[in-house]
Amino acid sequence: MANRVRIRCINKTDRMNPHERIKNVGGQNADGGRWKQSVDQTVREIESREWEFFVTEGGRTVDVIVATHNGNKYIKTTADGIQPDNLLSLPECP
Template sequence: MTKRERSRYVNKTDRKNPHERISHVGGANPDGTPWKRSIDQAIRDIENNEWEFYVEENGRRVDVVWATHDGYKYIKTAADDIHPNNLLLLAECP
């Protein structure tokens, strides 16, 4: 069964390219314990239908999907076209 988790945090690299900036995504389990995934692991989890991730802003949920840019896989929110702005605005993972 696919797990569905809200992404609340990201870790960013120092790269300027938005498709390469996020290195990890994270959030909190229902019991309050934190979870954190590397982008490579998150993409595998999405591809294998093991996890679904989403962000929520002002009560609006938007799914996190993976995409490819110049042969590089990255994650973004479904509503953002090519720019993963919603994810880049999240706080840093603890």
């Protein structure tokens, strides 16, 4: 069974392409400590089924999945179409 964790923040690049704009995601551990990792690591963990990630949007839980656009893997929420807006709307990670 995969570990499940909430993404609470992101770090963006200066790229305009929404599929390449997120470089890191992060959150808070159960002990209150912070975590942050690259999108590439997040993609690997989702694909290995070791971890599942989600965001909370308007009081509901939305899963984060791996998608591919023009041969490049990126993450988005299941509620998003092609644009990963739910993730892009999260605050910046420290």
